[in-house]
Amino acid sequence: MAKEIERKFLVKDNWQPQGAGMKIAQGYLSTVPERTVRVRIKDDKGYLTIKGKNEGISRAEFEYEIPLQDAEALLRLAEQPVLEKTRYLEKQGDFLWEIDVFAGDNEGLVVAEIELPTEETVFSRPSWLGEEVSGDVRYYNANLIKMPYSLWKK
Template sequence: MPNEIERKFLLANDDWKSEVTRSVVLKQGYLNSTKERTVRVRISGEQAYLTIKGPVTGVTRAEYEYEIPVSDGLALIDLCEQPLIEKTRYFVPLGDHLWEIDVFTGANEGLTVAEIELTAEREAFIRPAWLGREVSDDVRYYNSSLIHRPFTSW
C-alpha cells in the first residue's frame, strides 16, 4: 500500500519567495471528505488527478493517486463539495527535499502553508529560517477541512 508521509508548517516570513524554482495553479475539490477517507479531484496546470487517501496516523496515511483526463477532472470538479480549494503551489528545493508552499485564494485567502513529503516519519530534513510553527496534527489545516470551515471564517 502506498503511503504519504507529510509534515505541514506555517511560515515565519516571506524569505522563501527568493528560492522558488517553479509554480502551478491548483484547483481541487472533494467528492468525499470524511476523516476515514477522502476522495479528491485536482486540476494542476494542464493535468488532472483523482486521489484517494485513508485516515491519518501520526503524519502517515494511505494514498492512491491516478492521472485522469483533464476533461474528466473538470467534469468531476462540478460534482465536488463546495467551496473548492484554490491555491498556487510554489516549489522550493532544499537539500534532499522539495518544499511545497501553498498560497491559498478564494474562501481560504490569507492562508499560506509549507509542506514536505518524507520517506519516514522521523526522517531528518533541513528546517529553513522561513519555516514557522508545525501544524501537521491540526486538522483545521487539512485541505479537506478547509472546505467545511474555510480560513476566512476563523
C-alpha cells in the first residue's frame, strides 16, 4: 500500500517563484472523511487519486495517470467548483517543496507542502515558510471547495 506522509505550511509574503509553475485543475468525486477521490489535470496530463483517512500527517494514497479526455469528463462530474492553482516546485536540501498559489475563490492563499519518508524526519525550513497547518482541516483541498478561502473571516 502506498503511504503519504505530508506536512503543510502557509507561505510568507517574502516567497517568490523560482521558475515556471504548473497549472492544476482539481475536482473531487468523493470527500467523505474515510476517503477522498480526486481527479486532476496538471498541464496536459490527467490523474486519478484515492486517499485514505488522515492519521496524523500520514494516510494511504494511490495515484494513477489517466487519459486527458477521461480527466476532463471526470472534472465535469466532480463537486463544483473545480479548484484552480499554480504549483511551483522548489528543492531545499534533500526535499522537494510544492508551493501552491490558489486562484478563483481561493485567491490569496499560498500553501507549501513537503512529503517526508517518516513522520519524525527532520528538514530545514526555508525563510519563506510560515505557520504549520498540517492538522487544520480548513486547508485540505477537498474542504477549500466547500468553504473557499475568500469566505473565511480574516
